[in-house]
Amino acid sequence: MRTELTERFGIEYPIFGFTPSEHVAAAISRAGGLGVLGCVRFNEADELNTVLEWMHENTDGKPFGVDIVMPAKIPTEGTQVDLDSLIPAEHRAFVERTLDELHVPKLPGEERVNAGVLGWLHSVARSHVDIAMEHADRYGQIKLIANALGSPPKDVIDKSHEHGVQVAALAGARAHAMHHVDAGVDIVIAQGYEAGGHTGEITSIILWPEIVDAVRGHASVLAAGGVGSGRQMAAALASGAEGVWMGSYWLTAAEYKLGSTGDGPTTIQQALLDATSHDTVRRRIYSGKPARLLKTKWTDAWDAADAPEPLPMPLQNILVSEAHARISAADDASVVAMPAGQIVGRMNAITPTAELIEDLVREYEETVARLGQTVVERSPA
Amino acid sequence: MRTELTERFGIEYPIFGFTPSEHVAAAISRAGGLGVLGCVRFNEADELNTVLEWMHENTDGKPFGVDIVMPAKIPTEGTQVDLDSLIPAEHRAFVERTLDELHVPKLPGEERVNAGVLGWLHSVARSHVDIAMEHADRYGQIKLIANALGSPPKDVIDKSHEHGVQVAALAGARAHAMHHVDAGVDIVIAQGYEAGGHTGEITSIILWPEIVDAVRGHASVLAAGGVGSGRQMAAALASGAEGVWMGSYWLTAAEYKLGSTGDGPTTIQQALLDATSHDTVRRRIYSGKPARLLKTKWTDAWDAADAPEPLPMPLQNILVSEAHARISAADDASVVAMPAGQIVGRMNAITPTAELIEDLVREYEETVARLGQTVVERSPA
Structure with a gap:
């Protein structure tokens, strides 16, 4: 596939996969998408460092990203x-x-x-950023830093750009997207009401084109919330998004074993x-x-x-x-206490990550071909 | 355009426009869609009869439909x-x-x-059905009867089919769609959370393909809720729907004058x-x-x-x-006390109905062409 974002990131498919599992994130990148490792679970910088080393060793040199939770407003710090x-x-x-x-x-x-x-806290998130930038310099694979809560601080955006790392931020409303653009983010992740995790009131089918129109010429848009099949990916790209951002979809990946105590x-x-x-x-x-x-x-x-x-x-x-x-x-x-989107209704089997991506792409291509057949020469008025 | 439903109804575009305004409904049918007249405002059968006569005289022989509110459970009747x-x-x-x-x-x-x-009531809705069937027989233009509340009663479905009228019913959940199919409806209108009027909890991007998959081989699907542009129409058809059902979109049509007291x-x-x-x-x-x-x-x-x-x-x-x-x-x-979907954010100008349809189709075609360009030959694995 080819969109502006596949070209910019040097990836095969405009599929950005957010997951707290390094095993899934690496598998996404290996399969041609861009795996984005959720870092909020790392309370210690050393843990993150170790996992990023593992990512480097298991991604065949392919690009990947990190997701760091930096609240727009600095929360109460202290002991x-x-x-x-x-x-x-x-x-x-x-x-x-x-x-x-x-x-x-x-x-x-x-x-x-x-x-x-502690990953919610400002100081911890900053240490995550520092570690990520070190890795970006060392191996050149970290190409994206995403923030799930508001616009990242300006110095984080500037620093990321200095290290050749693009910056993305989630938005559940047009106003948030405009704020991100003003702050200098490169990619707005437009996440609808149906998404897992933090969401606003506006649904994806409404929000995606609204944000695409709002930030055109200033940032690219990833469509999030409700994407769990190639048809939904086609709907996302139809809206004008240059790719999809998926989270829930990977939770039933075969490689996802966080919290596991055994097989199955x-x-x-x-x-x-x-x-x-x-x-x-x-x-x-x-x-x-x-x-x-x-x-x-x-x-x-x-x-x-x-x-x-x-x-x-x-x-x-x-x-x-x-x-x-x-x-x-x-x-x-x-x-269970678990963020999950409405797409969970389609998640009915444990599936290897490579197959999850293959399924998306195959159905996407079928969908685009089918849509092509709906367009016929107009009859004369 | 061509989908299974454009062929079945003999219409140019798979755009089903629900509106209480006969002026807008007629304009939709004249412009190549299928105008569907909302009948709930007619407390007297004679009023509906007069308006359907007007529709006949103003639709150049094109097909149109009626929307009648028949609650699944017969509500309390009485004085x-x-x-x-x-x-x-x-x-x-x-x-x-x-x-x-x-x-x-x-x-x-x-x-x-x-x-x-009174249109909410069973007896009034039945009189609407009778009038609609008379008109279907007289002019052969009424091709669709839609029900906004649950499955229509079996005898209404049978009667409609005898008169050559297809039956559609709204569904906000997979289970409702299955019930409609069991009742014998021809078309399920899958209406997401973001729609104006009655909606369930599941958003369009999730609901559309879920219902398409559930009723495949038994009924066609119209996608409703959140469609107000050609990109959103492409998203709807990407889901597997054979057309779109739009309501809010027509409320700012130039021909919509219900409740008007003057110009503008x-x-x-x-x-x-x-x-x-x-x-x-x-x-x-x-x-x-x-x-x-x-x-x-x-x-x-x-x-x-x-x-x-x-x-x-x-x-x-x-x-x-x-x-x-x-x-x-x-x-x-x-x-104001008015049903309206989240798509209202895109409704920013009073526009003639023919132009509203032209805008949809133009953007739809552009979108399909753009999506076609995202598909490239896969590189060898």
């Missing part, structure tokens, strides 16, 4: 104790009570996950395989901002009449971080 | 008094208070709109021109079922803490029918 003190006791009690009611065991031993995901689908994968397009909800309970999640007993609990209002970012994520760890360890598909 | 007695005083008081607060004048004279929209845009049109894609809400306040409406002071009032829960269909519509009449007469764009 963990400072942030903890901002969480109301009522909220902590609700989480404890809910986990008990859902029979989610405590973590073994004295282990306590009280750190939240992981607990999270089993929950995803079982879900229909109706089995997601968009709630503030994951991070403090509206994010689409798989509907489970955990999300149901937060919908109950006795549930407190979720806290603002980053406090909500700190509040639920131990719960997320306990839920992960619990191995119960009915209590 | 107006019976239905009125089911509406709580609290609700009536809220509506009166709200209209006063929004400075919506009472209707002139002793006029009282207490009938609700009507009050409703002005409200639509001013709205962005963010200016809709999906609420039960219009009919009792979730429907997407233009966000105005009227919808805001129902979102306030003191507002009652909307009533079930058909009571909610009866409750607000006088309010709707008062709001229409008030001529205040900030208090």
Whole structure:
């Protein structure tokens, strides 16, 4: 395939695959797309460094990207104790009570996950940027840095450009896209309401062309939210996007083993395989901002009449971080806490990443050929 | 253009335009699409008869359709008094208070709109069907009967087929589409979350291919919700739909003059021109079922803490029918009560219907040509 972005990135297909799994990210890049490694799970810069080395060794020199969560507004910094003190006791009690009611065991031993995901924090995200730039210089494979929350800070954009790295940012509304362009981003990821994770109110079919029109001449657009087949990829490119950004789609990749304890689908994968397009909800309970999640007993609990209002970012994520760890360890598909888009209804088999890409491209090409046949010479007026 | 549905209906473009305006419906059919006249506003069969005669005289022999609201479950019938007695005083008081607060004048004279929209009721919808079948026999132009609420009753489907009229039904979920197919409908209108009027939770980009796959071999699919440009029409056909069903798009057609008191845009049109894609809400306040409406002071009032829960269909519509009449007469764009999809953000000019269709087709053809250029010979593996 050829679009402006395949040329710019030297990739075979304009398929940008976001995933927290280095195994999946590498497989996407090897198969001709651009794997984008989600970095929010790395609390320590060393961990990220090790994984990026692994990416280098497993991508045949192909380009890839990193996704770093840099909130547009610098959140409250300070020691963990400072942030903890901002969480109301009522909220902590609700989480404890809910986990008990859902029979989610405590973590073994004295282990306590009280750190939240530090990757949300400004200082940690900056260290991720530094590591990524070192790797960009060392191997020349890191070609994209993406930010899921608002426009990246100007110095990060400038620094990325100095290192030959393009900058992308997610937008759920036209106004956000315009802000990104003003900040100097190269690529706007237009992510519709149906997407997994953070989303706005406007759906993909509306949002994609709206943002394409808004940023034309200033940035390219990747279409996100609702892409899980070649037909949907054709719909995305029809909108004027130069490629697609997909996240949920890779969660049932065979190489995705995060949280796995053995062979076969992981607990999270089993929950995803079982879900229909109706089995997601968009709630503030994951991070403090509206994010689409798989509907489970955990999300149901937060919908109950006795549930407190979720806290603002980053406090909500700190509040639920131990719960997320306990839920992960619990191995119960009915209590999963997992971002997932409405596309989850199409995710019905564990499939190798290369095959996932091949499926997309084959159906895309079939779709374009079929559309070509709908156009006939106009009859004279 | 050519799709299975252009061939079946003998139309130039697979553009099915739903509108309560006979002027717009006729213009759509004249321009090569299929105009579908919304009949819910006709409380008397004679009114519909007169309008269908006008349609015949103004469509150059081209095919057109009618849209009739036949609830899947037969709602409570009875005298107006019976239905009125089911509406709580609290609700009536809220509506009166709200209209006063929004400075919506009472209707002139002793006029009282207490009938609700009788077109919602089973017996009235049946009389619409009878009139439509008479016209189908008389002129052979009525080729489609569509139902916005559930599967039409089996005898209506059988009768339509006897008269050479195809039957379509809206679906916001896969399960509804399967039910329509079991009932014998010919065309499923897959309408996503972003659509104006009644919608489900699943967005168009997800819903369209899901329903196409579900009903393949049993029914054709029209894609609805979020189509307001040729790019979006290409996205719809990419999904496997054989055509598009558009509603909101025609509300700013130059021929649309319902509720008009003079030249220039009507009050409703002005409200639509001013709205962005963010200016809709999906609420039960219009009919009792979730429907997407233009966000105005009227919808805001129902979102306030003191507002009652909307009533079930058909009571909610009866409750607000006088309010709707008062709001229409008030001529205040900030208090409009109007179904509209998120596509309203693209509706920024009053445009003749023929030009609206020409714009769609031109951009569609450009889009298909552009997509064709993205497909290149694959490099050897």
